[in-house]
Amino acid sequence: MPTLNWLIQESSLNNLRLITGENHILKEIKSVNVLDNPDVLKWFKQNELILTTGYCFKDDPMLQRQMIKDMSDIGCTALAIKTKRFFRQIPEAMIDEAKKLDFPIIELPYFYSFSEISQLIFQQIYKEKNTQAEHEQRFLSNFMQQILNHEPISTSLQQIARFFVIPVLLIDINYTPIASAFPYKNNDINEDDLRSLTDFLSLQIMKNTADSFCKINGQNYSLQTFSLYNQAGYLCFLHKQNSISLIPTSKFLQNIIQLLTFACVQNQTLSTSYSNxxxxxxxxxxxxxxxxxxxxxxxxxxxxxxxxxxxxxxxxxxxxxxxxxxxxxxxxxxxxxxxxxxxxxxxxxxxxxxxxxxxxxxxxxxxxxxxxxxxxxxxxxxxxxxxxxxxxxxxxxxxxxxxxxxxxxxxxxxxxxxxxxxxxxxxxxxLHQIPLHLLNQSSSNLLIHNILQPLLDFDCQNDTKLVHTLKVYFSCNYNASQAAKILYLHRNTMLNRLEKIKEILQTDFNNSNENILIYLSLAALEV
Missing domain, CATH: 3.30.70.270 (Reverse transcriptase/Diguanylate cyclase domain)
Structure with missing residues (x-):
């Protein structure tokens, strides 16, 4: 993905200045959005570059500070403001708030249009995605050739570690480490250290949590685990405690796990206990x-x-x-x-x-x-x-x-x-999980955005759990008494919550088509 550094230093745009947030110069830009009025803030996403002329907050220092805080909380990449239009220079209130929160503000020259900036960034995103796809295809081809050549499983693990630039472990069904690989060979774990990890691995994998760490070669690591296709073991990625960035469950990763499973069966690396x-x-x-x-x-x-x-x-x-x-x-x-x-x-x-x-x-x-x-x-x-x-x-x-x-x-x-x-x-x-298996990221986002977002916003702003209440109510076939028992609520409290949900979602649960959309939206939250 393009970064702030690419946008400011390497792109064809000139005279862009990073005013605050120098520590985030390598932050990724995954999308672009425009701030033309305060209400659009709720649609902003993480890792999004926000473009604005500043007109909507030009005379309101309090609003300027609040918008910087909101964008920082959302996880936006940066706010890019045009000067020489409504501002001679970026307001001090915004700079001061951005410095407090270590949030990046970019000064944009007035002669670049927002469409020109957006087009340039999206072209770069598309270009990098294509380059990444080619890179992944070459890796899979080489990886498969190694497996067909019956090379040791340690070689396959080394290739995975180098591609993702992260240490990996192969462990069996009893949580015993079989092999490890680091991006750089001289950091490999010795056999005694590997054996000592068994108790930690079994505990963390069974709990399926990432809040505990083990020490390897003097460094604390957390695990991200993926089951092999034959359920005979796991491929584990080791994330440093201070820099956890989870590997996405992509088709590319699934192909790697499938090939690694084949290699393990071919080399009899993991016991499958074929006793009958x-x-x-x-x-x-x-x-x-x-x-x-x-x-x-x-x-x-x-x-x-x-x-x-x-x-x-x-x-x-x-x-x-x-x-x-x-x-x-x-x-x-x-x-x-x-x-x-x-x-x-x-x-x-x-x-x-x-x-x-x-x-x-x-x-x-x-x-x-x-x-x-x-x-x-x-x-x-x-x-x-x-x-x-x-x-x-x-x-x-x-x-x-x-x-x-x-x-x-x-x-x-x-x-x-x-x-x-x-x-x-x-x-x-x-069959009951079909919505989860069929919904992709795009349709899930669309459903949540159009149906559940007001309720999610209300929960976030008021520290309530109305989305969970709605989910339980649907799972109980619209039986408020049964839902109240599951949630340990008085029935009247449950009915009051349902009235609030109806008010926020602008529905009364009498429209079967809308009920289906709400059900799919709840399912989309799990995708």
């Missing part, structure tokens, strides 16, 4: 994407999977279960599944050391929603019977085409992973 035949069927679900129909039929016939029926896949993560406890947990789980009787349904199971998959096979003409309800009830009963160890579960949609056997597994895995991300041990349903 059903595990090979699960291995097929995880790894074999391009099998033709005849190959899948042979596999199903061999393992006893009746592909003529329709099926729903329930996947259970075994990651939270200590290794010593698995030897007793799995037989109990198997027994529970075998003793379960569902109407018109047969059961097929496959598992490894990390995942336990249950396929519920229904007749081809069976009511699909009824089938889903049966599987959800089974999952809730399972959760009740094994409540001593919290486990994550994901449920797929109902499928019938033989090539969708693997798809059902992947849907259940996506649903399970979402439950892990929000740390919710209730069984997750892919």
């Amino acid at each position: 035949n059903s595990t090979f069927f699960l291995h097929f679900l995880v790894h074999h994407k391009q099998n033709n129909v005849e190959e899948i039929k042979k596999l199903c016939s061999f393992y006893g999977f009746d592909y003529r029926k329709e099926w729903i896949c329930l996947t259970i993560s075994l990651q939270n279960i200590p290794e010593k406890a698995k030897s007793s947990f799995l037989p109990k789980l198997n027994k529970f599944v075998k003793n379960t009787s569902l109407e018109y349904c047969s059961i097929f199971t496959c598992f490894n050391n990390n995942l336990f998959c249950i396929y519920f096979l229904f007749p081809a003409n069976y009511h699909r929603l009824q089938a889903l309800h049966q599987v959800q009830n089974f999952a809730l009963n399972l959760q009740t019977n094994f409540n001593e160890i919290p486990i994550f579960m994901g449920i797929s949609a109902c499928h019938k085409k033989i090539t969708n056997i693997s798809r059902a597994f992947k849907e259940s895995l996506k649903s399970l992973q979402h439950q892990q991300q929000i740390n919710d041990f209730k069984p997750g349903s892919y």
